[in-house]
Amino acid sequence: NAGVTQTPKFQVLKTGQSMTLQCAQDMNHNSMYWYRQDPGMGLRLIYYSASEGTTDKGEVPNGYNVSRLNKREFSLRLESAAPSQTSVYFCASRGGLGETQYFGPGTRLLVL
Amino acid sequence: QQQVKQSPQSLIVQKGGISIINCAYENTAFDYFPWYQQFPGKGPALLIAIRPDVSEKKEGRFTISFNKSAKQFSLHIMDSQPGDSATYFCAASIRSRGSQGNLIFGKGTKLSVKP
Numbered sequence: 001n002a003g004v005t006q007t008p009k010f011q012v013l014k015t016g017q018s019m020t021l022q023c024a025q026d027m028n029h030n031s032m033y034w035y036r037q038d039p040g041m042g043l044r045l046i047y048y049s050a051s052e053g054t055t056d057k058g059e060v061p062n063g064y065n066v067s068r069l070n071k072r073e074f075s076l077r078l079e080s081a082a083p084s085q086t087s088v089y090f091c092a093s094r095g096g097l098g099e100t101q102y103f104g105p106g107t108r109l110l111v112l
Numbered sequence: 113q114q115q116v117k118q119s120p121q122s123l124i125v126q127k128g129g130i131s132i133i134n135c136a137y138e139n140t141a142f143d144y145f146p147w148y149q150q151f152p153g154k155g156p157a158l159l160i161a162i163r164p165d166v167s168e169k170k171e172g173r174f175t176i177s178f179n180k181s182a183k184q185f186s187l188h189i190m191d192s193q194p195g196d197s198a199t200y201f202c203a204a205s206i207r208s209r210g211s212q213g214n215l216i217f218g219k220g221t222k223l224s225v226k227p
Contacts, residue, residue, distance in 0.1 A: 004155070033214075040121070042201060042219035043156070058214070090155050099144055099207060101215060103155030 002026055004104035006091050012110045013081045021076040021107050023091030031094040032074035033058075033101065034066060036087040043090065049074055081111045114139060116204050118218025125225050131189040133221045135202035138183065142204040146215070147176065147187050150199045159200070160187070192225045199223070 007022045025032065034046040045058030049068040063085060065077045074093075078085060088108050092101040117136045125131045135145075146161035162169045162176040162185065169176045175188040189196055202218040 031213075040219060042118075043215075043217040045214060048214060092155075094213070099146070099161065099205075099213070100158045103157065105155050106153075 004091055004093055004102050006089075006104040006107050008107060009105070010108045010110075012112065013078075014112050015082060017081050018077070018079050019081065019109075020078075021089055021091075021109075022073070023075065023104060024073045025091075025093040025102070026072065027093060027095065027102065028071070029093035029095045029102075030071070032068065033092040033094075034064075034074070034076045035090045035092065036060065037090060037106075038087050046076065046089075078109075081109075083111045085109065086111045114216055116202060116216050116218045118202050118221060120221060121219070122222045123224070125192045125223065127192065127194060127225055127227050129192050129225075131187075131192045131196070131223055131225070133187045133200055133202070133223070134184065135186065135204075135218050136182075136184045137204050137216075139204070139206075140183070141206050142216075144205045144207045144213075145176070145178065145185050146203050146205075147174075148201045148203065148217075150201065150220075152198075156201060189223075192223075194225045194227050197223055197225050 004025045030051045033048045035043045044060045047066040049055045052071045067075045091104040094101045147159045148156035149159040150156040173190045178185045199220045199222050201220045203215040205215045
């Protein structure tokens with residue numbers, strides 16, 4: 001039981017490049033989330049998906065797109081990376097009646 | 113209205129001491145208040161949580177105190193150990209039917225416990 005997995009663990013991009021961050025969970029959870037974590041800013045919600053086939057904007061969605069590929073997978077795409085998107089990105093999932101969000105190990109992204 | 117304000121930003125405690133982290137909120141609709149613990153290089157993990165129908169919840173050395181009238185809640189770590197050194201986040205959400213239940217996080221407190 002791996003829980004929430006994220007790939008890649010670390011990535012360096014040049015300004016303007018695109019990339020997709022992958023997230024998968026094996027807990028049969030309905031809800032999935034993407035957060036970014038910056039020093040002194042806590043965890044800020046980028047996008048979330050309450051169930052397969054639905055996605056909604058969070059607090060800081062600009063510059064990002066998401067895809068809920070199936071119940072297991074929720075990807076985050078940066079179409080044209082900017083230095084302001086340098087951050088640590090966390091994916092999380094939550095079960096239908098549960099309250100606990102389970103986080104992945106994170107992806108560290110550096111945009112030069 | 114949606115913010116959760118957390119203090120202090122950083123905290124240094126001697127081994128065996130009590131660590132106290134405070135959070136305050138404005139939205140009275142919040143009805144679930146968890147604390148997450150994050151070690152360096154790892155994702156956050158749920159530590160302990162409370163609902164507003166109780167004023168205190170204890171799990172081992174970790175206690176949440178909740179003051180509904182003041183709209184404040186705090187985490188107390190008794191007999192703090194070097195292994196407790198981590199970043200702690202408070203959070204709040206609305207768990208009632210019809211709500212998405214998204215967590216609103218505080219900005220975090222970096223705790224260092226000195227041997």
